[in-house]
Amino acid sequence: MSSADNTPERERLSEDLIFDVLKNRRRRYTLHYLKQQDRPVELSELAEQVAAWENNTTVEGLSANERKSVYTSLYQTHLPKLADAGIVDYNQNRGVVELSANAAQLEGYLRPQDEFPWIRYYLALAVVSAVLVIGDFLDVPPFSAIPNEIWGVLIVAAFAFSALAHYLRRRRLARQERPSNVES
Structure with missing residues (x-):
């Protein structure tokens, strides 16, 4: 103590x-x-x-x-x-x-393994976000037609939604009834 x-x-x-x-x-x-x-x-x-x-x-x-x-x-x-x-x-x-x-x-x-490739998913999301930001910054159509604030909200929302999905999936896996190495 x-x-x-x-x-x-x-x-x-x-x-x-x-x-x-x-x-x-x-x-x-x-x-x-x-x-x-x-x-x-x-x-x-x-x-x-x-x-x-x-x-x-x-x-x-x-x-x-x-x-x-x-x-x-x-x-x-x-x-x-x-x-x-x-x-x-x-x-x-x-x-x-x-x-x-x-x-x-x-x-x-001990964490159950998640087969979904989250690292690749987040990397792809970051690359897509960077392309959107660069396209808007360089005034490339159609990116320049949408206001910067909208792009910001969309990108933040995409990452927030992804993080929530990742969190909920991990919680579900952690609460699964059987340990990960028990056959069904």
């Missing part, structure tokens, strides 16, 4: 630690589910969902052995490792786990 404000201190996770934690699929599934729920989760609920993803089935379709295997490994190995790394808060006695503040450092490593 920080003595100044009584909030937990966020420790900087090393890249080696992050890669070590994330090299295991079961831990990645665990982090995905905890992020999705955004609340403390009971170990049994977590184990069922992770087992369902691992076995490509629903929670209802799991066998007792599949549940028990995942529950045991989460209880004995994976959750203590995540807790020792400071990524989750794990109360082993109560069987409750939730993401800690340090989990935010994993965001760039």
Whole structure:
């Protein structure tokens, strides 16, 4: 705890630690589910969902052995490792786990991949905007027929709309039900 404000201190996770934690699929599934729920989760609920993803089935379709295997490994190995790394808060006695503040450092490593080529899109939008501005500046018809203010509003609106679409798409991807590497 920080003595100044009584909030937990966020420790900087090393890249080696992050890669070590994330090299295991079961831990990645665990982090995905905890992020999705955004609340403390009971170990049994977590184990069922992770087992369902691992076995490509629903929670209802799991066998007792599949549940028990995942529950045991989460209880004995994976959750203590995540807790020792400071990524989750794990109360082993109560069987409750939730993401800690340090989990935010994993965001760039766990984010579902967006197949849309946003970099190329924004580059093309910038090139088109530059052509419009240069055409207007050089009084090339039809660019010179439209007032500068209109061009400015159109270009800003195009970037604003694009940024909003990008943001909403990322939010949708982040909230997807299954982790990105689980087959449908």
